[in-house]
Amino acid sequence: MENRTGSAGRRKQAWGNAVATKPKVLITRRWPEAVEAKLKETYDVTLNESDVPMTVDEIRQALNDYDAVCPTVSDKVDAAALAVEAPRAKILASYGVGYSHIDTEAAKKAGLVVTNTPEVLSGCTADLAITLMLMAARRAGEGEREVRAGKWTGWRPTHMIGTKVSGGVFGVLGFGRIGREAAKRAHFGFGMKVIYFDAYPVKPELAAETGAEARDSIEAVLAEADVVSLHMPGGKENYHLISTERLKLMKPTAILVNTARGEVVDGVALAAALEAGTIAGAGLDVFEGEPKIVPELLATEKAVLLPHLGSATLATREAMGWRVMDNLEAFFKGETPKDRVA
Template identity: 40%
Template sequence: MTLPNVFVTRKIPENGLELLRSRAKVRVSDQDRPLTRQELLLAVREADGVIGLLSDRIDAEFFDAASRLRGYANYAVGYDNIDVAEATRRGIPVSNTPDVLTKATAELAWALIFAAARRVVETDGVMRSGLWPGWGPLQFIGADVSGKTLGIVGAGRIGTATAMMSRGFDMRVLYLESPSGRRNPALDDTLGAECVPFDRLLAESDFVSVHCPLTPDTRHLFDMDAFRKMKNSAVLVNTARGPVIKEDDLVRALRSGEIAAAGLDVYENEPRMAEGLAALSNAVLLPHVGSATRSSREAMADLAARNLLAMLSGQKPPTCLNPKVLGLS
């Protein structure tokens, strides 16, 4: 039996590659960076299946180049890089990797909350500089977390996990009402959380943690108008998608004191940042490491591989985004 050809656009943990090699001919990009558009289109020409990253744009041009493609597996939970409708029109199943990185990303949101609130990165820099003169009662005053109000924008898997972790800090929890009006019983019943409109969440939250997907409705959800509705003492954290925040406006808001601080793991134009952001001491800036624990990254590799192998055998992948193309729902 002829084994299918699989292309992996960047090296992933070995456990996923070993699984793929048991049932396919596997070629992995030898570049430890995102492929250029032309490199990607050339590399997928003979592929029956592809595992790619959030940085790979999967659209009509990609599908035209990958004319033999029988399935695409995203090594990410987000999938705004995939034109799912186009894949469905062409009968190509696509998948993502939800659940396996939920706790890791929620934990990182909390790392950013505390780092921004207690000025961890800023004060670490002072200590490393050798210029700290010694303890003083008015130095490096930060914000309390315990007993404050946490606003969750996007109460899905990761947003829910982040909110649940607030129990140890006796926080009041607000979460953004969905367009469908659907509530989150876990947050309602366990935390006594309140489902509120966006403006109220902005006005009452001391910490706002962003976990929503990137859609036309959420792009630039946080702009200067939104920042003006927040408390001047508020901290904004984003572990979701960079373009949910209008980054130039965030720089202005942090410079002017419209909000107190921000903690970011994602950026509007990754890997670039908005001009001036890197110079701000009230911004904690991480290089998209929300899922960067060994167990999470290996679980992502395993799930992506199982998704793709299922597609190549005509079966429903565990986390398919368009199962109807396989005659399933």
């Protein structure tokens, strides 16, 4: 951790001469410049100038040194990190919609409020899911590598034949905000029939937007869909939900897309299924244990691999920061933050 940057620790209140101390806030990774500037105006802020993930020991120490800690999905805030007796911090205002990197039960035991940043990144993440679908179906990654390597010999009728997705069946596992946005793009943009499974009831009017049809199991979606797009939470309950057995249920022409959480997919099993021709292709933006990726996935040409770009537009990343600030403002006013998840 580098030296602290930020505003002065104290400010005079407008209604008198009393001096109020600004809450001390730690930002664990670099955020968009505009958000960092506003944070510095509002709080006594420490930035992680090195922009590398913090260790468990560093997070544990931060809980004793700051009033608020703002982690990201790359920070492992597990039970060990939260094993702090009477921490100074009372809120983990996470930057991201997913929060499986935080042990929420341990956070509650430590007296910490946990918030996330939903809604603001749904559209961009859905855009990327469709990008991955098209890249995997049309073998775009392979094609670019061939051109850049100087191996392309020119157009020919049998060269790099891909899969047509227009008019096919788009299967969504996890029909929440992002899943529904991806469904809209597939249905209205590519004329795809939408089917879905969600562990929780979906309001009929939300499914009606795309004419989406519910299926009664994950297996039913896998068997019917030409493209399966994953949008469920991570964590223990969905660990390796996409396994060898479930991959065998998919069509040999099918495409798997994951913009949810890396641990939802067994990467070794997926690589084996791709190489065996069990399914045709995969587009992945998230990985178990990222930034490390299992060698088997790196080795297969049938997988498109992106470095967790789902929300990576300036407008969205700024909106995520403003959402964190909204949660912090509510918390320090003694109110319940809008995006509290624990």
